[in-house]
Amino acid sequence: MSKFALKIFSGKSHEKLARDIAKRLKKKISPVEIYRFACGEVYVRALETVRGCNVFIVQTATANVNEDLMELFVMIDALKRSFAKRIHVVMPHYAYARQDRVALPREPISAKLVADLISAAGADHVISVSLHSDQEQGFFDFPVDNINCMKLFADYFKKKKFKNLTIVSPDAGGAKDAKKFADKLGATLAVIHKARPAPNKSAVTHVVGDVKGRTCLLYDDMVDTAGSICAAKDALLKHGAKKDIYVAATHAVFSDPAASRLRKTGFKEVVVTDSIPIPKEKQFKGLKVLSIADLLAKTIESVHDDKSVTANL
Numbered sequence: 001m002s003k004f005a006l007k008i009f010s011g012k013s014h015e016k017l018a019r020d021i022a023k024r025l026k027k028k029i030s031p032v033e034i035y036r037f038a039c040g041e042v043y044v045r046a047l048e049t050v051r052g053c054n055v056f057i058v059q060t061a062t063a064n065v066n067e068d069l070m071e072l073f074v075m076i077d078a079l080k081r082s083f084a085k086r087i088h089v090v091m092p093h094y095a096y097a098r099q100d101r102v103a104l105p106r107e108p109i110s111a112k113l114v115a116d117l118i119s120a121a122g123a124d125h126v127i128s129v130s131l132h133s134d135q136e137q138g139f140f141d142f143p144v145d146n147i148n149c150m151k152l153f154a155d156y157f158k159k160k161k162f163k164n165l166t167i168v169s170p171d172a173g174g175a176k177d178a179k180k181f182a183d184k185l186g187a188t189l190a191v192i193h194k195a196r197p198a199p200n201k202s203a204v205t206h207v208v209g210d211v212k213g214r215t216c217l218l219y220d221d222m223v224d225t226a227g228s229i230c231a232a233k234d235a236l237l238k239h240g241a242k243k244d245i246y247v248a249a250t251h252a253v254f255s256d257p258a259a260s261r262l263r264k265t266g267f268k269e270v271v272v273t274d275s276i277p278i279p280k281e282k283q284f285k286g287l288k289v290l291s292i293a294d295l296l297a298k299t300i301e302s303v304h305d306d307k308s309v310t311a312n313l
Contacts, residue, residue, distance in 0.1 A: 004054040004085050006304045011059035013068045014277050018058035020293035044075045051083040054304050061095035062276055069095055073121040080122030088125045089118060092275035093251045097132035115139035127299055129275050130221045130250040145309050147299055149273055152290055153248045154184040166190050166214045170232045178219045192232045212240035222251035226258035230265045244268040251275050254282045
């Protein structure tokens with residue numbers, strides 16, 4: 001058991017997830033004052049001592065990503081200046097994760113920039129969930145725990161006892177993870193080949209793998225505008241897949257018009273986690289949300305006690 005006290009702090013981005021994590025740890029969320037000045041600047045002040053404590057800040061990336069980040073930076077700084085022993089950032093959905101490489105001339109690597117800013121603010125460690133690419137762990141100069149939700153999804157879908165199941169990666173980049181997921185479920189693999197003429201736009205060119213007469217499950221790390229997976233469903237149906245098609249994705253970004261597209265397309269189920277809060281207006285029939293609170297609580301407990309995190313996966 002660590003000799004340091006464990007404290008959980010929550011930003012405004014996902015207070016429910018923070019409460020769920022704290023409940024599983026039998027802790028209370030530490031009180032913190034957060035507000036905006038008239039000019040929009042962020043103010044943060046912890047309302048109890050954190051001197052010598054192991055502090056975990058739960059702050060995910062939502063549609064207000066830039067506000068979420070600035071609030072996080074100020075909170076880290078406030079706790080660092082209050083003599084917290086170690087500061088751990090729990091960011092289930094890592095901000096700017098998709099901007100992880102230079103694909104076109106003169107592009108930024110914004111995921112690395114965010115890592116630098118978190119470090120500069122004073123964090124000692126980051127816990128995230130299903131990073132867009134594993135290489136992003138190397139963007140930090142301190143340890144990163146990248147928690148994979150594959151087992152969570154596998155346990156859920158195993159209960160359905162599918163026959164003739166095919167796991168489908170919506171693009172070539174996700175094929176490696178989709179293959180691991182297929183192996184866990186004893187399923188075959190198919191890959192959608194697509195082109196991206198512009199950001200948030202995609203066009204399916206062909207389907208690699210046999211999907212005819214099979215139940216298909218599209219597996220990805222996130223759903224943003226849902227254009228890719230809706231186009232993928234059309235392609236799978238054209239190639240003879242069964243009409244009941246499922247989706248499993250860790251991060252429900254659901255930027256407009258994702259919710260309306262998913263309602264219209266009519267997947268059998270869209271299974272996501274609560275890494276991002278989903279407002280009521282973006283919920284729809286067939287949406288299933290799996291909680292990652294238990295997984296994150298176990299990770300936090302292991303980190304606090306200096307034990308292996310991978311044992312929880």
